[in-house]
Amino acid sequence: MSVSRFRAQTDLGPRRHAQPPNPMLRVVIPYTPARLEPRTRAWGEANGAEFVDVSADVEAYWRLLRELWVAGDSFVLVEHDVLPPPGAIEGMTECADELCLHPYPDSMASKIWEFHLGCTRFGAELLAQFPDLVDETQGEPGPPGLTSRFTRQGPRGWLLLSKRLEVCLERRGVRHHRHTPTVDHLHPLDDLVRRVGEDLVDVVRTLRATPRGDGGHLGALAAALT
Numbered sequence: 001m002s003v004s005r006f007r008a009q010t011d012l013g014p015r016r017h018a019q020p021p022n023p024m025l026r027v028v029i030p031y032t033p034a035r036l037e038p039r040t041r042a043w044g045e046a047n048g049a050e051f052v053d054v055s056a057d058v059e060a061y062w063r064l065l066r067e068l069w070v071a072g073d074s075f076v077l078v079e080h081d082v083l084p085p086p087g088a089i090e091g092m093t094e095c096a097d098e099l100c101l102h103p104y105p106d107s108m109a110s111k112i113w114e115f116h117l118g119c120t121r122f123g124a125e126l127l128a129q130f131p132d133l134v135d136e137t138q139g140e141p142g143p144p145g146l147t148s149r150f151t152r153q154g155p156r157g158w159l160l161l162s163k164r165l166e167v168c169l170e171r172r173g174v175r176h177h178r179h180t181p182t183v184d185h186l187h188p189l190d191d192l193v194r195r196v197g198e199d200l201v202d203v204v205r206t207l208r209a210t211p212r213g214d215g216g217h218l219g220a221l222a223a224a225l226t
Contacts, residue, residue, distance in 0.1 A: 022048035024093040025121070026073055030054045030061050031080035037186040039083050047089055049078065054158070062156040065117075065165075066134040074124045082118040083184040097177035098123035099169065105185050115166040115176060119183045130172060137164035 021027075029036075029044045032055040044051060054060035068075050076092060078084055084102060092100050101120040103112045138155035140163075153159050169176075 020048055021050070022089065025089055026050070026075040027078060027089060028052055028064075028068060028075055029078050029080060030064055035187075036080045037083070039184075039186060040078070040080055043083055044078065058153045058158055059156040061158040062134070062137075062161055065161065069122070069127050069134045070131065072124055072127050072131075074122065074127075076119070076121045077117050079118045081186045083186055084119045085181050085183065088119060088179070088183075091179055092121040095121065095177055095179070098126035099174055100177040100179060102179045103182045105182050112182060114178070115162065117162045117165070118185070120176075126174065130174075133168050133172075134165070136168050137161065140164035140167050 027044070027047055027049040029040065029049045029051050031040075031051055031053060033053065034055075036051075041051075043049075052064055054064055065077075068077075076089065082104070088102055099120075099122060101116065101118075103114060104116040104118040105112055140155075140160075155164075
C-alpha cells in the first residue's frame with residue numbers, strides 16, 4: 001500500500017511534501033485534519049515534512065508505520081500535536097544510535113513518557129535488522145487492566161501502538177537514546193478531558209451490564225476505574 005494513499009487532499013500543498021523534503025532526514029507527520037496543531041504544521045512546513053492523513057480509521061497509523069518501516073530508510077515521526085525543540089532534526093540526524101527521541105510530557109505535564117512516537121527517529125540499520133517488527137506488534141496484548149477504550153481498537157489500533165512497539169523493541173534488547181529537552185505537547189488539557197470522557201462512557205457501560213445486588217455495581221465500578 002502506498003503511503004500516498006493516506007495523504008488527504010487538503011491545503012497543505014503538494015501531496016508528498018509541504019516544501020521540498022528535508023535534505024537531512026525523512027520527516028513524517030501523521031495527522032488528522034481536526035487535530036493538526038497550527039504550530040506543528042508550521043514547524044513541519046519549515047522542516048520539509050511529509051503530512052500524512054491517518055484519519056481513515058484507527059488502524060491507519062499502524063499501516064503508515066509499517067510501510068515506513070518496510071521501506072527501510074531512516075525516518076522521524078512527529079505527531080500532529082507535538083512541537084519539537086529547536087535543532088531536533090539536526091541532533092537526531094547526527095545521533096549514532098539507531099533509535100532516539102525527545103521525551104514527551106504526559107497530559108498536564110504530570111510525568112514524562114520515556115518512549116513514544118511523538119518525536120522519534122528510527123534508523124535504517126534498525127529497520128533492516130528487525131524487518132517484521134511492526135507486524136509483530138499485533139501479537140502484543142498491551143498492559144493489564146485496560147478499559148475497552150483501548151481494547152476495542154484491536155491489535156493495530158493507534159492507542160496502544162507505541163506501547164506494543166516498545167515491548168517488541170525491549171524484547172530484542174533495543175534501547176533508545178534520549179535527547180533533551182522535551183517536546184511541547186500542544187493540547188494536553190484537551191487530551192485529558194477527552195480521555196476522562198471516554199473512561200466515563202466505559203464505566204457507564206460496565207455498570208449497565210452488571211447485575212444488581214451483592215455489591216455487583218460497586219465491584220464493577222472499582223474494576224472499571226482501575
